Amino acid sequence: MSSLLASLPREISHTLGSEPGFRGQQIFSWIHQKGSRDFDEMTDLPKGLRQKLEAEHTILPAGIDTAEEAADGTTKIRLKLNDGALIEAVLLRDTADRLTACLSTQVGCAMGCRFCKTATMGFIRNLDAAEIIGQLYLLETAAERSIDNIVFMGMGEPFNNYDQVSKTVQVLTHPEGRNMGQRRFxxxxxxxxxxxxxxxxxHPQVRLAASLVSADPATREALMPVEHKNPLPRLKEALMAYQQAGGRRITLEYVLLKGVNDRKEDPMLVRKFAHGLRCNINLIPWNPADGMAPVKLPQGKVLPLEEPDAKRVNWFREELENLGLTVVLRHRKGRGVNAACGQLATKGSAKNNSL
Structure with a gap:
């Protein structure tokens, strides 16, 4: 059965065929404004239509398989999709009254970033928009309240599944549904x-975060194979164009790895890359994950992936700030349940979904 979770009103009307056109808007509003997860609750629909919907369609395309909560209140849920594939999503408690949903866009990931646990899964498949939106609503079930912001920072590369990510934004910003502002994404x-x-x-008002990790091309390519086809000079051109289109401040994410990208010359390289951009540097001390292989750096040097100590993190942050950059040190959230940046991964797939 197909899910209606990511169908816009006109698409629902088309699916219903001979039903009056306004039925699509009614169903859309029931799902996204009133939070209905059961067609039988849609009491302004004829009983026969409700029965037909129940027989032919679903709303949520997944269910919560497991949930874990860290001491800091971060909650990680593992979802089991209809084909048996497993993904993870995270509920972040930014403040007492503000929640953020960290959503996955793929099962696994093809990017191969050396410091990211999801990369060890390889790429399995893209999620459709219903499976992406379903994560938000299941996180809200876990939180027992609505969520304020959405970040596509979970498993997968969002731009390798752009159409479904774009559809997710269209559905959740629809004025007759959830009506979220683009700036909340x-x-x-x-x-x-x-x-x-x-x-x-x-979507020029949607916020953008780009993983820089190193402003030295050779080091970045050793850590992030994406550098080969998306080199730093062209990346900066694209960031400049995005900023000109929407005027939004960009976040440059910098995962700090001991002895790899925290060298004496690295802060100045970051400063040169950031010149001309209105941006924040999101400094993220690497979150250790099991089974990560050493990285082979330029000149053949091989180093294990290690977390920098607090002294080195503070030195790097101060160097960037002394160069005039705005730096945000990422708080360590969710590490106790492997829900921190770069730690999301499952041991299952559509073919093997056991832990």
Whole structure:
């Protein structure tokens, strides 16, 4: 059965065929304004239509398989999709009254970033928009309240599934449904230039976070294979174009790795890359994950992935600030349940979904 969760009103009306056109809007509002997850609750629909919907369609395309809560209140849920595939999503408690949903866009990931646990899964498949939106609503079930902001920072590269991410934004910003503002969304990318340009054209008010990790091309390519086809000079051009389109401040994410990208010369390289951009540097001390292989750096040097100590993190932050950059040190949330940045991964797939 197909899910109606990501269908716009006109699409629902088309699916219903001979039913009056306004039925699509009624159903859309029941799902996204009133939070209905059962067609039988839609009491202004004829009983026969409700029965037909129940027989042929679903609303949520997934269910919560497991949920874990860290001491800091971060909640990670594992979802089991209809084909048995497993994904993870995270509920972040930014403040006592503000919640953020960290959503996945793919099962696994094809980008191969050396410091990211999801990369060890490889790429399994894209999620459709219903499976992406379903994560939000299941997180709200866990939180027992609505969620304020959405970040596409979970499993997968959002711009490798751009159409479904774009559809998710269209559905959740629809004025006759959830009516969320575009500024409540953030897309995090490893640096897919075509995706950045598309976002600037289609959704210029959606916030953008780009993983820089190193402003030295050789080091960045050793850590992030995306650099090969999306080199830093072209990445900066795309970021500039995005900023000109919507005027939004950009976040440059910098995962700090001991001895790899925290060298004496690295802060100045970051400053040179950031010149001309209105941006924040989101400094993220690497979150350790099991089974991560050493990285082979330029000149053949091989180093294990290690978390920098607090002294080195503070030095790097101060160097960036002394160079005139705005730096935000990412708070460590969710590490106790492997829900922190770069730690999301499942041991299952559509073929093997056991832990």
């Amino acid at each position: 953030t897309v995090s990318t490893s640096g897919i230039i075509d995706g950045i340009r598309s976002l600037g054209t289609d």
